[in-house]
Amino acid sequence: MTENPQRSPLAANPYLPEIGTIVETIQETHNIKTFRVVLGSEERMQDFHYEPGQVGQLSVFGIGEATFVINSPPTRKEYLQFSVMRAGEVTTKLHGLSKGDRVGVRAPLGNHFPYESMKGKDIVFIGGGIGMAPLRTLLLFMLDNRADYGKIRVLYGARSPQDMAFSYELPEWLERKDMETVLTIDREAEGWEHRVGLIPNVLLEMAPKPRKAVAVTCGPPIMIKFTLQALKKLGFKDNQIVTTLEKRMKCGVGICGRCNIGTKYVCVDGPVFTNEQLLELPNEL
Known part of the structure; x- marks a missing residue:
């Protein structure tokens, strides 16, 4: 596994979200909706660095935030894509948003797929x-x-x-x-x-x-x-x-302990793990 990359410099305060604008939504299934979000300017989007498998926190202002994988690849930076399954208060509110609405974005968080070690395989x-x-x-x-x-x-x-x-x-x-x-x-x-x-x-x-x-x-x-x-x-x-892994994250930076499994924190040490690594952890999933 590769080491965690440095977080994109959103702000000095890691809890402070960046403002994103929804530019497109797609109703994938009856309970899954995809959001395509841009951050500020085209220059900001090109400067935003993340790796395949990293996640972000999307927030609905006044309601809360939840964690979703960035499911658009870093090779295509027109927007950041998040697909949201409706399952609770935050996700229900997200499903009510549409093109032009603003959301908070704290990203990237966590580690990523070890694509370098996968080369040639x-x-x-x-x-x-x-x-x-x-x-x-x-x-x-x-x-x-x-x-x-x-x-x-x-x-x-x-x-x-x-x-x-x-x-x-x-x-x-x-x-x-x-x-x-x-x-x-x-x-x-x-x-x-x-x-x-x-x-x-x-x-x-x-x-x-x-x-x-x-x-x-x-x-x-x-x-x-x-x-x-x-x-x-x-x-x-x-x-x-x-x-x-999809385990509920709160702070996203390994402080609150909400997503810990034994000594590991999904928001920092994960969410990507090999099965070999998972077998070394307590059976808490």
């Missing part, structure tokens, strides 16, 4: 539902630096076609010749032309080879549990499996 992405958001960041980054990586395979699944985020990008992913994309849903659905089956089962059918490969996965906890078992059956070692 085959990459297997395994995403479930909203778990595709952080994987999308790394995937697009790798596609923008395609020569640095080996074979890229993507397995993306959801309960139904209507529960798949980023559906407008999937046709391009399916058509690209420099990657393989497999889509799956849990049960048959009218008009569905792709795989049907739970993600771990489809992964076993795909049977990616572990030699010189890294598996990157994110999704619901139950999916992760059985995906890890499937990867072990395929011969992947714990240090070849990378995931990113």
